[in-house]
Amino acid sequence: MRRIVCLCLCMLTLVCAGCQSRREPKKLAVANSVLYDIGTRGDYEVTAEIMNPSASQGTQKSGASSKNPSITITGKGASIRDAVADITVTLEQDLFGGHNKARFFSEEFAKKGMINALDFLARDHLADETPYMVVIRDPNPKDIYFSSIALSDMVGNYIERMGKSQPKHTAKGVFVNTLDFTKDYYTEGKQPVTGLIRFESCVDKPSLNTDGNQNPTSTRLIKYEGLAAFKDDKLVGYMDGKETQVYHLLTEDVDTAFITVPMGDGNTVLEISHSSADKKVTFPEGKTLIGVTVKAFLRVVTAEQGIDLSRPEAVKALEEEFDQRVEKQIDAAVHKAQRQFHSDIFGFGAALHGKDPQKWREIKDQWDDLFSSADVSVTVQSNIIREGEIKQPITMEDIGE
């Protein structure tokens, strides 16, 4: 009898199986990305990119689907929750945010402040902390859903894949998820940043994946480059790709960054394979002095026009040129954060907090002002550790034994 009861109970679990609740996945409208915007009347606008399962079914049958892989629906409301609820006025299935990959914010939304969005997202049981946070720098942020997304089928997937691949090839963009943003928001002496998107005219062959081949005139290209800088929860400005490389250098999360250094008759490209940044804040004679020492370990990617890197003096000269160039870049980027943003996105305050907690307690309330008016001293110490698989430039012919 016991065995029969156990067997019945085990079989009962089969009918209880589901995705995350009693609702079947096919009855869910799975959001792949969400755009948060402010409407013309100042109310919230939330646009959800929702997966269209019937499009993938078409692909299986005929090899190419004429249906869109996703749809977008916009809701409006006095609060973010109202706007999300407004989406269901149009949608016949339950909106499911558990598989959201990216959260986009319009410029206007980000300038107004992110705290309402963060609070809503942190309370909701389906919205988690893993989606990337990205600001769209364009008056028409919804255009992201009508832009070319290369080989991906949905914008959310596109951003997620880019987040895994781009840092291996360049440091010109930042991929900040919701948790990172929230942590920076809470961290004393470090202001948050998000990724940045802008649109460009497409001069290359687009995939038309977003349009399901129905709108072959889609010619906008997404450029994921630079960063959006915040002060507390409000957007205060942008940095371009080069400045974003500096951000990575100073926050010590460089995967790969390429710096071009003019040498001889051409350019030499150096890859930063890893680096460290020592940030110091001192107060000599009542002034605030920010000192940055960056140590970078480099690999030579290409050396145009006759630099013989087998000679130590040539390597030394290249390192010095690199140091000067990067010092200028760092100086300019920090200056921009000081003068334009008044926001310590690099975390100098956090470094002071770590090294001199007592001093930090004294000045933390005035830190924004002290940071903005601080003098900056930058030192870069580079070290070329690899020259690739050849010792001399490929153009050099007379190589002795």
Add this chain to the structure above:
Amino acid sequence: MRSKPVISSVQLFMMALGSALVFPYTFMPILVTPPANQDVWIVLLSSFAFILVINAPLLILMNKFRGMDINRIQETILGKLLGKVASLFFVLFFLYCFTACMLISAMFINIYIFPETPIWTLVAYMIVPVAYAAYKGAGPVGRIAVFIVPTAILMVIIFLLAGIGTMDISELKPVLSDSTLGEITQGAFFTAARYSEILIFFVFSFFLHRRASINKTYASALLAFGLTYMAMLIPTMTVLGHEFAKHTWNPFFVFTRQVDLLQAIERMQALTMLAWFPMALLKLIMYCYMASYTFSGVVGVRSHKPFVFPFAAVAYALCLLPIMNKSSTVELLRSDRIFPWVILPVIFAIPLLLCVVYLLRRKKVDLLIPRKPEIPGQNEAPPGNNGA
């Protein structure tokens, strides 16, 4: 005569460890305990000194009165009437923990997993297996623990290793600069005051195999608790940051949401639930059993069984009171304002009083202590109930 069940030191170790880990797993109270900053891991280390001091009276009593159950120890020291009154305090405390733990667990499931499921259903799903297992007695409870607790520890280790890549050790800095000695001491005291698992020893050591050492089992359970708690606390703090971790209802669960195994297996937090839920049930089983067992001794009934289902029904009814089904109530119940102050009288004040009275009445009480400890598993049943 029936023989009383015997539990091994490993079973008692697992029971105490499992029960102690449920609250860190569920809401990690140390994060909001003073100084509530990056130094809370130091608070955890410091708390062990307080735990040893607070638990010392009960440990002394257990060793001195080895072979006597909770009711008999108190009645021997305080006399029949006062002993029963003291035991009643323990019963009330077990019922409080039983109800509060059930409410906290149900609330957690309701917030994170099944927000649309009514609380009465969640509690009903918990209360049935809990009451059944408590009804079966001390032996089955010990055997269940040996299955459940290692799974939970394994999950902690898996998430610790899988989360290493996402940890940021700088979240633990600066060390001891934003906290005062007073705050650290206060936090350590509150953390120690929450460790009520000495009561599991107090009740279940009666069933412990005679060759097993209470002190060694207690020490190993405490050490394992400290190590496992640290293995949960450090990843949670270094991944979430202490401020965000403090804001969440279940920091460890939120930490597990960030972990993916080698960027291949995502959404591994389901594994946490797989380990946590049975462990929460185990804690409930033990408290339900301890309440029933102690109460049966108070009223002089030989078995705890008649009281298991009424107590379960009372706890169920309490959980459904409108005032209880509120996040703010649960937050108050589990906070430092309430919880340690409920636990301390039971784990420290009453045992200390028992020790003092014992010292005063030593000659008389010593005559009542059996010369040889009653050997669990042998045929002679103790004067109290046999716990089967």
